Amino acid sequence: MEGTVFYLYAGQSLDDYKSNYTLNAGVKGQIYCDSCTAILNSSYFYYIAAYQGSLVFLKSYQAPGANVTFYNCEIKNGFSVSNGGGVATEGNYKSYISFL
Numbered sequence: 001m002e003g004t005v006f007y008l009y010a011g012q013s014l015d016d017y018k019s020n021y022t023l024n025a026g027v028k029g030q031i032y033c034d035s036c037t038a039i040l041n042s043s044y045f046y047y048i049a050a051y052q053g054s055l056v057f058l059k060s061y062q063a064p065g066a067n068v069t070f071y072n073c074e075i076k077n078g079f080s081v082s083n084g085g086g087v088a089t090e091g092n093y094k095s096y097i098s099f100l
Contacts, residue, residue, distance in 0.1 A: 003032025
């Protein structure tokens with residue numbers, strides 16, 4: 001499944017605080033962001049897997065693209081079977097991801 005935990009469409013936003021994501025696996029990231037905006041603060045990702053981009057998959061075929069920010073998040077034991085490792089992207093517009 002695309003977006004194991006969240007599938008965010010264009011124009012949607014996510015504001016997450018102190019969530020714990022453990023033992024999740026899917027096709028395209030825990031978070032599938034299709035030109036969305038997402039802010040995750042103090043969240044934990046443990047033992048996550050995906051075919052492409054174990055943490056997040058950014059799709060940006062329309063403006064303004066995807067924008068995802070991780071503040072003080074912890075990511076342990078994530079892996080991707082194919083493209084991306086932790087992050088994978090697709091599309092024509094710029095996508096932004098920040099780890100702060």
